[in-house]
Amino acid sequence: MTQPTIVDSHCHLDFDSLSDELPEVIARAQAAGVTRMVTICTKLRTASQVQTIAEAHAPVFWAAGTHPMSVLDEPMATLDELTSLAKHPKFVGIGETGLDYHYTADSAPAQQDSLRLHIEAARKTNLPLIIHSRDADEDMARILTEEHRAGAYNCVMHCFSSGAALAEAALDLGFYLSMSGIAAFPKSGALRDIFAAAPRDRLLLETDSPYLAPPPHRGKRNEPAFTALTGQIVAEAFGMGYAELAAQTSTNFDRLFWKAVPGQKAA
Structure with a gap:
């Protein structure tokens, strides 16, 4: 039987714990059926390092933005900077950006300014926005909705672990929810219910590696x-076959991350 193929829509291959053995990491991914990976740059000053990884490995694509927890420590991104990066043939998304009030609520105004700038870059480039949201559900839903009314753009709620209200707001805008290893944790039943209630054509899979390993590797x-592994656990919870979930999430990925489709040329 042919092994199902899947996509890791969000990882951090430039982080030391992965970059130190990158060829082996990518080989293990391919052996597990992971045919494409999007590695995410969280600080624009490191964009060249992430770009180099994507250029050196055929299965790897990249995206870049300023992580909300870093907005006070990094220069504010500019529209020209983001749109220039987007010209690279393997650059497939804007972000990650977003709001994180868990540890960095003091920088909320700057985070909101940064988020709106990244949204404008997503509009200009027609590339999907990659959103990080933690403990900021109300502001996130409000800003995403306001900005979408001002001009359409597409988006994925990366590593979604927020409440049902934010999920509904995002889905109402036509956005996508991405399932990380958190969705496979035994006590994440309420989160799995949110994903199970979402349209199947609006779900993605990711690792957010090197973080959030699913069972049996949790904590490592x-x-x-x-x-x-995440896909297999989620598929079982949904009452569907893993091959079906892998195919559906890969199709969803192709629709959203259109520049990562084999043979696709930049617009």
Whole structure:
């Protein structure tokens, strides 16, 4: 039987715990059926390092933005900067950006300014916005909705672990929810219910590696190969076959991350 193929829509291959053995990490991913990976740059000053990884490895694509927890420590991104990066043939998304009030609520105004700038870059480039949201559900839903009314754009709620209200707001805008290893944790039943209630054509899989490894690796380093483990657990919870979930999430990925489709040329 042919092994199902899947996509890790969000990982951090430039982080030390993965970059130190990158060829082996990518080989293990491919052996697990993970045919494509999007590695995310969270600080624009490191964009060249992430770009180099994507250029050196055929299965790897990249995206870049300023993580909300870093907005006070990094220069504010500019529209020209983001749109210039987007010209690279393997650059497939804007972000991650967003709001994080868990540890960095003091920088909320700057985070909101940064988020709106990244949204404008997503509009200009027609590339999907990659959103990080933690403990900021009301502001996130409000800003995403306000900005969408001002001009359409597409978006994925990366590593979604927020409440049902934010999920509904995002889905109402036509956005996508991405399932990380958190969705596979035994006590994440309420989160799995949110995903199960979402349209199947609006779900993605990711690792957010090196963080959030699914069982049986929880608490250890995560890596793209483990996308398959999360997919298997989530598929069982949904009452569907893993091959079906893998195919559906891969189709969804192709629709959203259109520049990562084999043979696709930049617009």
